[in-house]
Amino acid sequence: MAQTYDLIVLGSGPGGYVAAIRAAQLGLKTAIVERENLGGICLNWGCIPTKALLRSAEIFHYMSHAKDYGLAAEKISADLDAVVKRSRGVAKQLNQGVTHLMKKNKIDVHMGDGVLTAKDSITVTKDGKATALKAKNIIIATGARARELPFAKADGKRVWTYRAAMTPPEMPSKLLVIGSGAIGIEFASFYNDMGAEVTVVEMMDRIVPVEDAEISDFLQKALTKQGMTILTGAGVEKIDVKANGITAAIKGKDGKVSPTDFSHVIVAVGIAPNTENIGLEALGIKTTKGHIDTDGLCRTNVAGVYAIGDVTAPPWLAHKASHEGVIAAEAIAQSLGNKDVHPHAMDKANIPGCTYCHPQISSVGMTEAKAKEAGRKIKVGKFPFIGNGKAIALGEAEGFIKTVFDAETGELLGAHMIGAEVTELIQGYTVGKQAELVETDFIQTVFPHPTLSEMMHEAVLAAEGRALHI
Structure with missing residues (x-):
C-alpha cells in the first residue's frame, strides 16, 4: 500500500527543501523526493560552491596586490586542486546540513527518480525498485540544467x-x-x-x-x-x-x-528546465518553452499540483525558488484548512539579482531604459565609490550606485550597483521596494558611518541633486 502524505515535494533544491520545511512547520505530513543530492544543484554544484571558489580567487587577488596595503607577500601561488577541494568541502557541509534539517522537521526523504503517475501520486524508482507514494498535494521543484550548444557538447575534458x-x-x-x-x-x-x-x-x-x-x-x-x-x-x-x-x-x-x-x-x-520524463504530459500540466506555467501562488493548471523555482518562469534564482517554496507551502496549508496562514503572491519586481564577479554587481527592479519604456517620468541618482571614505580605506574605490525613481510619486523603481560587497548592500533597497518606501523615506533614514551603505543614501540624494560628498 502506498505511503500517504499531505505534501510530496519532487526535488530538494533551495526551493524544494525550503518548501518541505515550511510545510512541516505548518503541521503537514511531508515527504521529499530527490534523485541525486539533497540541496540540489544550487547547494552542491551552483550557488554555494562557486562562491567558495570565488572567495579563494578573491584572496589570491588581494595577496597579489599586498603591497597596495603596505604588506609583503612573496612567491605566492595557487593550488587549484586545494581550491577545488575546499569548495567541495563547503558543499558537503551544507548537504549534511540539509540532511539534518530533514530529520529535525520529520520530513521523509525518498531517494530516486520520481514520476507523477496521477495528480496525487508519485512513483519513486531507485536501483530498479519502485515505491508508490500518494499525497493530497504535490510541489514540482525539479529545477534546471545547463543548456548545451549542438556543436559544443560537454565532455568534461575540453x-x-x-x-x-x-x-x-x-x-x-x-x-x-x-x-x-x-x-x-x-x-x-x-x-x-x-x-x-x-x-x-x-x-x-x-x-x-x-x-x-x-x-x-x-x-x-x-x-x-x-x-x-x-x-x-x-x-x-x-x-x-x-x-x-x-x-x-x-x-x-x-x-x-x-x-x-x-x-x-x-x-x-542559459538553462533547460528538468520537465522531461516526470509525468507532466499525462496530467496535462501546461508549460511555456518547457517551463511550467503557474499563478502567483505557484499553482499549475492541475488542482493540487504546484511548481516552483527554475522549472517555472524566470527569473531563475535560488532565492526566488526558496520564496516560492514558502508561498506554495502556505497556500497548500491554507487549502487544507489552516486559517492562520496568509500566503502572498510573488512580486517579481522585488526580486534582487547578484553576480559575484570582481567587481560584484547587484540590482533590483527596473533599469533606467525599462522605466522609460514603461512610460515613467524618472529621476536618476548616481554616486561613485570614490566619494565614499570606507571604500577608499578598503582600497575598493571603483564602482557606483545608481537609483531610478518615479519623478511624480517618489517610488523607487530600480537600484543598480557595481563594486565591492554590493551583493550585500542591495537588500536595503529590496526591503525599501517591498515596503513601498518612497524617496523621502530613504532621505530621512540615518545610515551609519563609515560604511559602504552611505553610498546608498548619497545615490538617493543625488536623484534630487543633493549629493553631499561628490
Whole structure:
C-alpha cells in the first residue's frame, strides 16, 4: 500500500527543501523526493560552491596586490586542486546540513527518480525498485540544467558546463567563455584571477545584458582592465575539439569568422528546465518553452499540483525558488484548512539579482531604459565609490550606485550597483521596494558611518541633486 502524505515535494533544491520545511512547520505530513543530492544543484554544484571558489580567487587577488596595503607577500601561488577541494568541502557541509534539517522537521526523504503517475501520486524508482507514494498535494521543484550548444557538447575534458568548471581536471591556460550572464561572468572572473587568459563571447551588444546599460559598460571596462578579452555582438559558430585544446570559429561584429585556439571552453548560454520524463504530459500540466506555467501562488493548471523555482518562469534564482517554496507551502496549508496562514503572491519586481564577479554587481527592479519604456517620468541618482571614505580605506574605490525613481510619486523603481560587497548592500533597497518606501523615506533614514551603505543614501540624494560628498 502506498505511503500517504499531505505534501510530496519532487526535488530538494533551495526551493524544494525550503518548501518541505515550511510545510512541516505548518503541521503537514511531508515527504521529499530527490534523485541525486539533497540541496540540489544550487547547494552542491551552483550557488554555494562557486562562491567558495570565488572567495579563494578573491584572496589570491588581494595577496597579489599586498603591497597596495603596505604588506609583503612573496612567491605566492595557487593550488587549484586545494581550491577545488575546499569548495567541495563547503558543499558537503551544507548537504549534511540539509540532511539534518530533514530529520529535525520529520520530513521523509525518498531517494530516486520520481514520476507523477496521477495528480496525487508519485512513483519513486531507485536501483530498479519502485515505491508508490500518494499525497493530497504535490510541489514540482525539479529545477534546471545547463543548456548545451549542438556543436559544443560537454565532455568534461575540453568542453565544460558549470559542473566541470567547478571540478576542473586541470587549470586552463587559455579559456573561452560562451555567454556573459551571471554563470559565465563568474567563472570568467574566477579563472582570470587564478591566472588563465580569458576571452568572453556574448551575442548581445553588451555583457550581463539583463543589467542596466551603465553597469554593463562599467563591468566590461573593469574586466578588460584586468586582462580579459570581451567580444560583444559576436558568436561561436563551430568548435573543433582536439587532444590538447579546442579551436573556435568566432563570428565578430563585422561578420568575419576567425578561428581561434583555446585550451578549454565553458558553455554558459542559459538553462533547460528538468520537465522531461516526470509525468507532466499525462496530467496535462501546461508549460511555456518547457517551463511550467503557474499563478502567483505557484499553482499549475492541475488542482493540487504546484511548481516552483527554475522549472517555472524566470527569473531563475535560488532565492526566488526558496520564496516560492514558502508561498506554495502556505497556500497548500491554507487549502487544507489552516486559517492562520496568509500566503502572498510573488512580486517579481522585488526580486534582487547578484553576480559575484570582481567587481560584484547587484540590482533590483527596473533599469533606467525599462522605466522609460514603461512610460515613467524618472529621476536618476548616481554616486561613485570614490566619494565614499570606507571604500577608499578598503582600497575598493571603483564602482557606483545608481537609483531610478518615479519623478511624480517618489517610488523607487530600480537600484543598480557595481563594486565591492554590493551583493550585500542591495537588500536595503529590496526591503525599501517591498515596503513601498518612497524617496523621502530613504532621505530621512540615518545610515551609519563609515560604511559602504552611505553610498546608498548619497545615490538617493543625488536623484534630487543633493549629493553631499561628490
